[in-house]
Amino acid sequence: MRGIAGKVTLITGGIRGIGKGIARRFVEEGAQVIVTGSKDVENARKTVEELSKLGKIESYMADLSDAGAIDKMIDDVVKKYGRIDILINNAGIQIREWATEFKVEDFDKVLGVNLRAYYLAARxxxxxxxxxxGGSIVCISSGNSERYTTRRSAYNISKAAVNGLVGTLGVEWGRFNIRINGVAPGYVMTDMVQKGIDEGIIDVDNIMLVIPMKRFLQPEEIASSVCFLASDEASGITGQVLFTDGGWSRAGLPEQRDI
Ligand SMILES: NC(=O)c1ccc[n+]([C@@H]2O[C@H](COP(=O)([O-])OP(=O)(O)OC[C@H]3O[C@@H](n4cnc5c(N)ncnc54)[C@H](O)[C@@H]3O)[C@@H](O)[C@H]2O)c1
Structure with a gap:
């Protein structure tokens, strides 16, 4: 992909799941990658060990619910590499509960990581x-930014706001040659989804009724969309959200069989 090799690329939450898939792609494309995690030092070590065989990568630990830590993270990257070319806002959390029972502190927690941290890191x-x-920013949104499922109110709201953030900042920063876009994944098999299945909140058979492609996506498929939007191949695109969801956002009625 044009314009990725040699670029200083920070990927939040890049130590596992979708973020790790994105990190792998950018390392393979020749970027200087920095992946972040919060407490999971062991996963960070393993990811760096695995991906450093393919190219340039290091990890950086920061709690993104802490505004000061976000500014420090960006400052530290620029101190070390002299610049920041690409930022991928990917770290996110999910707390599942009916809206009537949702704890205020949990609402703040979800919005803090999924929305506030995206805004603070982007600016x-x-x-x-x-x-x-100039530079390029890609924010990981979700199919839930437009398709609202129950017991995920804070998450759905945070992701809908991410789409708004991408549009808003795209309009504000176009004049500085800074592009900011979003990728909205459908269901991708990661720890986040596995936890939902284990808790009995995600019913795989049910989900497949509304996914035209009838399968979970792989982190690599999300990484392709992210890499495209971050690259010079997308030099004319800003403020957009690319749904990468196996067709979920286009589906009407749940379909069990071909009729
Ligand atoms: N898995 C899916 O099906 C799916 C679908 C749509 C959108 N997404 C989005 O993709 C992104 C990645 O999700 P995933 O499935 O890989 O999740 P995951 O739980 O496997 O990974 C989440 C990452 O976020 C980091 N993180 C969480 N809280 C943090 C904090 N306070 N400070 C710093 N880092 C923190 C974790 O360390 C981890 O690396 C999220 O934004 C998620 O909402 C996932």
Whole structure:
């Protein structure tokens, strides 16, 4: 993909799941990758060990619910590499509960990581990108930004707001040659989804009724969309959200069989 090799690329939550798939793709494309995690030092170590066989990668630990830690993370990357070219806002959390029972502190927790951290990291990076003459930001949204499922109110709301964030900042930062876009994945088999299945909240058979492609996506398929939007191949695109969801967002009625 044009314009990825050699680029200083920070991927939040890149130590596992979808973020790790994105990290692998950027490492393979020749970027200098920094993946972040919060507490999971062992996963960070393993990911770096595995992906460093393919190219340049290191890890950085930061709790993204802490505004100060976000600014420090971006400052530290620029201190070390002299610039930040690409930011992938990927780290996210899910708490499942009926809206009537949802704890206020859990609502703040979900919005804090899924929305506030995206905004704070994007603007901290954009301050440097503006001085550098440009940059590219991709935010991981979700099919739940438009298809609302029960017991995920804070998550659905946070992801709908991510789409708004991408549009808003795309309009504000186009003049600085900073592009910001979103990728909205459908169901991808990661720890987050596995936890839902284990808790009995995600019913796989039921989900497949509304997914035209009738399968979970792989992190690599999300990584392809992210890499495209971050690259110079998408030089004319900003403020957009690319749904990468096996057709879920286009489905009407649940379909059990061909008729
Ligand atoms: N898995 C799916 O089907 C799916 C679908 C749509 C959207 N998404 C989105 O994709 C992104 C990645 O999801 P995933 O399935 O790989 O999840 P995951 O749970 O496997 O990984 C989440 C990552 O976020 C990081 N993280 C969580 N809280 C953090 C905090 N406070 N500070 C720093 N890092 C923190 C974790 O360390 C981890 O690396 C999320 O934004 C999620 O909402 C996932």
């Amino acid at each position: 901290a990076a954009a301050r440097y990108m503006k001085k550098q003459g």
